[in-house]
Amino acid sequence: MDVMDYLRAMEDLQEKHPLLMEMERIGRERGFPILHPLSARFLSVVAASYRSRYVLEIGSGFGYSALWIALYNPFLERIILTDLDAGNMELARRFFERAGLLEKAEFIVEDGLEVLNQLDFAPDLIFNDAHKIQYPMILNIARKKLKIGGVIVSDNAFWLGKVLDDGNMDPSVQAIREFTRLSFSTEDLLTTLVPMGDGLIFSVKIKESE
Numbered sequence: 630m631d632v633m634d635y636l637r638a639m640e641d642l643q644e645k646h647p648l649l650m651e652m653e654r655i656g657r658e659r660g661f662p663i664l665h666p667l668s669a670r671f672l673s674v675v676a677a678s679y680r681s682r683y684v685l686e687i688g689s690g691f692g693y694s695a696l697w698i699a700l701y702n703p704f705l706e707r708i709i710l711t712d713l714d715a716g717n718m719e720l721a722r723r724f725f726e727r728a729g730l731l732e733k734a735e736f737i738v739e740d741g742l743e744v745l746n747q748l749d750f751a752p753d754l755i756f757n758d759a760h761k762i763q764y765p766m767i768l769n770i771a772r773k774k775l776k777i778g779g780v781i782v783s784d785n786a787f788w789l790g791k792v793l794d795d796g797n798m799d800p801s802v803q804a805i806r807e808f809t810r811l812s813f814s815t816e817d818l819l820t821t822l823v824p825m826g827d828g829l830i831f832s833v834k835i836k837e838s839e
């Protein structure tokens with residue numbers, strides 16, 4: 630048994646919500662890249678422990694990671710899901726309806742970067758899981774929008790291992806490297822990399838952004 634097997638065995642002690650299991654099945658059947666279940670649970674722990682009331686998700690797919698955030702967070706008042714694909718958003722809406730969480734959720738079919746740009750409130754939590762090329766731009770806007778103590782969590786820190794290959798100069802790989810470098814070097818953020826699933830970059834805003 631390795632560390633991950635041990636962790637999975639612990640997680641199995643609590644029965645997983647049937648809607649999350651259904652979404653995992655849909656993800657497998659469609660080959661759709663939902664967040665790794667271990668990362669999703671971690672994100673959900675973050676959301677509840679930071680008492681996140683206002684959440685923005687950039688790249689929601691059909692709502693798997695957003696539902697993890699919403700299901701177990703007693704402090705949630707509003708979660709905005711964004712995706713470029715209308716079919717994904719409609720499926721997410723149906724899952725939220727079945728979970729009894731529709732009134733807390735908003736489903737926007739638009740570029741998440743634009744939604745972030747136009748945001749008229751300071752979110753407590755931003756979960757970033759969309760187009761990797763946009764990660765550095767998202768960080769620069771997100772850190773200004775977040776309230777102090779707010780967090781931004783982004784998936785694919787390892788980009789399926791590609792960031793570790795120095796010779797890989799693919800634009801998406803370079804964008805993730807740049808995003809990670811910025812996250813760790815920006816003065817207004819305190820950042821760590823959580824090596825779970827495909828790696829999560831986890832930053833908390835510790836002072837006003839310039």
Ligand SMILES: C[S@@+](CC[C@H](N)C(=O)[O-])C[C@H]1O[C@@H](n2cnc3c(N)ncnc32)[C@H](O)[C@@H]1O
Nearest residue numbers: 663664688689690693694712713740741759760
């Ligand atoms: C990795 S999937 C998201 C998975 C989702 N977070 C989950 O765990 O279920 C990435 C999604 O981002 C969407 N996407 C790509 N670029 C986007 C953008 N600029 N704005 C919003 N969504 C985007 C894609 O349509 C896709 O559904």
